[in-house]
Amino acid sequence: MLLAIDAGNTNVVFAVMDGREVRARWRIATDPRRTADEYVVWLSQLLTLEGLDRADITGVVISTVVPRALHNLRMLATKYFASESLVAGEGGWPLTLDVDEPQSLGADRALNVIAAHDAYAGDLIVVDFGTATTFDVIDYSGAYKGGIIAPGINLSLDALVTAAAKLPRIAIEAPDDTSVIGRNTTQQMQIGIFWGYVAMIEGLVARMKAEVGRPVTVLATGGLAVLFEAHTAVFDHVEHDLTLTGLAILWERAHI
Structure with missing residues (x-):
């Protein structure tokens, strides 16, 4: 089985993947100072609670938008899972980035593009609810065409109250x-x-659809997607594990 690690600005998600299926997942607050030894103590207990063992993990794949967290996550893979981790984005991405600054695209967004295009045909919009809310456009060929970055809903509330x-x-x-x-x-x-x-989500998606000019399938993902999926008809599908699926696909393609 594969250990997929998605280190975001707020949380690090650890998931045990059986193929593309999530067998178990856990979250811990992102802290770049957290060592490999600290991670493994926490993770070993959670694996045991799921009836799993560290020996069940045969590979580790990592995505991070927090560069300072990467070293300790790599150490976790090497020291405690005897695995040279695959780091998403190192050596480039297996997709066309049709934007002005392709190197600035976050790993989580690139993985969402890979997973979305693998699962759905035609033009796509992916709305990812996290620390920021991102909107990404993928054309029918699988090329990333650009998107939007907006403050996440928690950030918006924090700014208002502060x-x-x-x-x-x-x-x-x-x-x-x-x-x-x-x-x-x-x-x-x-x-x-x-x-x-x-209203912001619906308005921005409507404008993006009009600009694409072709039928578009809209996907929602991210930890906060559950807040909105029952209160708007703008989403055609909700894929809670899109980033993790992207990591599993990346691992598959690297080990064909």
């Missing part, structure tokens, strides 16, 4: 009803954050 001393910190969740006229401060904040974010 800048306005009298506003309370609220939970990010759908309001109790669909009214967009709040009767108190908490309701008004929930409407502004939640329905405002839904």
